[in-house]
Amino acid sequence: MPENLPAPQAVDSPITGSAIFIVATLGAGNEHAATVRAWCADVAGLVRAVGKRVPDGNLSCICGFASDAWDRLFGGPRPASLHPFREFGEGHRRAVATPGDVLLHIRADRMDLCFELAAQLMHGLGGAVSVVDEVHGFRYFDMRSIIGFVDGTENPAGDDAVRFTIVGDEDSPFAGGSYVLVQKYLHDMAAWNDLTVEAQERIIGRSKLSDIELDEAAKPSWSHSALTTLVEDGEEVKILRDNMPFGQPGKGEFGTFFIGYARTPAPIEQMLENMFVGRPPGNYDKLLDFSRAVTGSLFFVPSADMLEALAGREPDARAVAAQPVGSMGS
Helix, strand or coil: CCCCCCCCCCCCCCCCCEEEEEEEEECCCHHHHHHHHHHHCCHHHHHHHHHCCCCCCCCEEEEEECHHHHHHHHCCCCCCCCCCCCCEEECCEEECCCCCCEEEEEEECCHHHHHHHHHHHHHHHHHHEEEEEEEEEECECCCECCCCCECCCCCCCCHHHHHHHCCCHHHHHHCCCEEEEEEEEEECHHHHHCCCHHHHHHHHCECCCCCCECCCCCCCCCCHHHHCCEEECCEEECCEECCEEEEEHHHCEEEEEEEEEECCCHHHHHHHHHHHCCCCCCCCCHHHHCEEECCCEEEEECCHHHHHHHHHCCCCHHHHHHCCCCCCCC
């Protein structure tokens, strides 16, 4: 990590076996905003207290705030690239924006740790927020998604993880922070499983068994791999994914919770545009013929020190009065 960079939240923590994702909206009224601000000072202590019960459980929690919520809770200054979630595509192939003010990304090697921390964090928030989405994710075999392919193969590691995910001098008041975009995808597994393995591999752009990327001559330009690969000035631009499968087989629900961290939302948004609109337009990600995005939100993750300090930061009352109550796609 570069010198003098504030300590980030646990953005690049090791991938774990379990996770809970909670997206909530902030209730109307100054008292609810005050509750959330005070709670910011308690998050790290709760993680330590619960994690101490299983020291090798790799428990962590990342907390992020959406654009409208940042203004209501903390006012200015605000992170330079924080904005409402941008929708892409149209019709059934659309990256939708859905309500969300606060994100909790809780992960550990054991679900009981995730569950206990989630319960404690939500108890602290009380009635100040309303949960609009909660997903309990699990690690599926050898890092595979529900559709059977290894997920997160191209994640940056070590210094590269910091370089691609953590804000630096380009927005110095928010150095040590990160941006995170989340989406919940539901898969038509019956239709997917009707495909041959070879057809699935062409859609993903990788070998299903070995996870080796297909040769450029064999990989279609509309494959998921091709459209989510970004190159600028001769270098591939990375994001950090910690996607998790989820589902309820008894209800026929099979899904992937996509969560991507980056230094700016721009590369993730470009990937979504490539997927849902196409590169060029019309040449869209054929995985979307089998997978449907049903949620979408963008958040800023302050550094660990800033998260605690936000407990004492109140916005200008006039700015709060001008903000709309509630959020859609923030």
